[in-house]
Amino acid sequence: MRIISLVPSHTEILFALGLGDQVVGVTSHCDYPPEVEKIQRVGLFGNPNIEKILSLQPDLVLLDSRLQGRCKQELQEAGVEVFDFFPFTLEGLFTGMERLINVAGGEDDARQVVDELRMKADQLIKRAKQHPSRRLIFVMGSDVLATPGPASMQYGALSALGLELYPVDFHISYLPLSWGDVAKFDPEILLVCGRVPGREEQKRCPGCSIKNRPCARDVEEIYHVAEIADVKAVKERKVFTVPCTFFCRPGPRLLEGMEWLVGMLEEDHVQNYDHRR
Known part of the structure; x- marks a missing residue:
């Protein structure tokens, strides 16, 4: 699958889940992990270039429609699958990552990453509330x-x-x-x-x-x-x-x-x- 990420945090998630080798495009604001340096840029986070995105023939584009609503509409009109993701809570973050694994065909190792993150969050919450x-x-x-x-x-x-x-x-x-x-x-x-x-x-x-x-x-x-x-x-x-x-x-x-x-x-x-x- 050819994936483009238009949000720095989404890019980090893709690599954390072991999906980095499928990423063919990111924004100029995507600066982590270091592996993104060699990936094609498709505009700014706040102003992605729709022509560049389409030229890379993505199967999936990750974005945040609160800031990239017009881009989402244009991509959908072009027949490109969009993963719109903007969590407000920790559980929303983790379930969103699990949805992404399902959409992008992640392996069991990816689910293990989410399980470990969820467990770490629970531990931090318990420590804080002491x-x-x-x-x-x-x-x-x-x-x-x-x-x-x-x-x-x-x-x-x-x-x-x-x-x-x-x-x-x-x-x-x-x-x-x-x-x-x-x-x-x-x-x-x-x-x-x-x-x-x-x-x-x-x-x-x-x-x-x-x-x-x-x-x-x-x-x-x-x-x-x-x-x-x-x-x-x-x-x-x-x-x-x-x-x-x-x-x-x-x-x-x-x-x-x-x-x-x-x-x-x-x-x-x-x-x-x-x-x-």
């Missing part, structure tokens, strides 16, 4: 701020860990907000898009023209935002910059972000316990 719930907000963007809502995978992953998140209506994917809104919520933990201390700055994504890229932000910048100076997370130095791969790509590496966060919660619990002794 500790008191914490107020947490994930702030995305730089000049314009937003936080994930229930119609997003970021919210699904964070809420699964039993965290108290910023209140957002169930049908909203991303809610615009201000630093003043963050201050009113007074989170105990503040996550922001940015560069992880000690890691190299992320390369500019293809087509990105943002002057103040949130992915390149240093955590110390947040500590100097005047509007949140009295927020508990700021006072207690519980502000963390996180890369896109931690929570913004609903695929296998999402669990790495969850594991990092659970480890941070456990370390914080131990520190608080020591302070009370």
